[in-house]
Amino acid sequence: MKEKVMLTGVRPSGNLTLGNYLGAIKNFVDRQDAYNSYIFIADLHAITSPQNPQKLKEAVYNCVAMYLACGIYPSKTIVFKQSDVLEHGTLGFIMTFQTKMGELSRMTQFKYKSLAQSKAGVDTGLFVYPTLMVADILLYNTSIVPVGKDQQQHMELTRDLAERFNKRYGNTFLLPDVYIAPVGNKILNLQNPLEKMNKSDNGDNKGTIFLMDDVEIAKKKIMSAKTDSIARVHFDEENQPGISNLMSILSKITGESFESIENRYKGKGYGEFKREVAEVVGNLLKEIQARYEKFNDKKLLDKILYDGACKAQIVASETLKRATKALGLN
């Protein structure tokens, strides 16, 4: 019997990227046998910015089919949609009240994303969504959360708030550990390797590889990735961020160490190295896309989400009951 719980989630906004796969989903897939595993579609997080309802529905299906295509098995992992389990909203509301304004304003994601919104006014959702994330994690007595490096601060907030609640109201929540993999925890934009690879790549999407990209286009994106004039395949994030990013992508997919990659490419140019990365990424995309076609069936996806929500809700409602009892609300 697996005792420890692993959980992660992805917002269904835009297509999933190579960054999502390498930073979060792959780490989850590689461990789904060892844990009591939950993965959810974070559709409540998606509505923290305005969405087209029809497109959001489609994005949810797209995201579940993608999870399955990436290697998540509903027989091993509980796959569900966040909004189907109402406990997320209620516990999110409760956790917001355990939080200081200062804690939320210090979140780098908030600082960064609110800059883009500052002219039209910053959405409250952008400010408070980390407390919903806290609830997402605590509801399932989660031990480990595989996420990319951008989520580290939110994970620290989760531990802080769980600890604060436990101190104030008695032992209610398990404190989770964050799992940030040593390699591939921050895949960078191929055209601007000082920035994270994001779903919304301002402009022509040349810096972002989407898992559904045409394979030849994805390979071209790798071939035209920004590098440097040092002309040495070497892992040095500060001075060679572009090459280091491509090395992380290669290493995370194949498992080969940086040292071994460096040795193989001693005295060789970037062109040859990029061709190998392009080939490896192209093959990964081909595999994922072939499986995606198999799972892109709304009836099948609805059944998986329904079954998943029923199972998730049993655990979530127990945790919420514990929290409301501790608060004197029931």
Ligand code: AMP
């Ligand atoms: P999001 O797309 O913001 O919902 O992120 C979903 C998951 O993917 C989170 O665990 C992120 O940390 C992870 N992630 C997103 N972009 C990247 C990236 N460029 N590199 C590594 N992990 C990422």
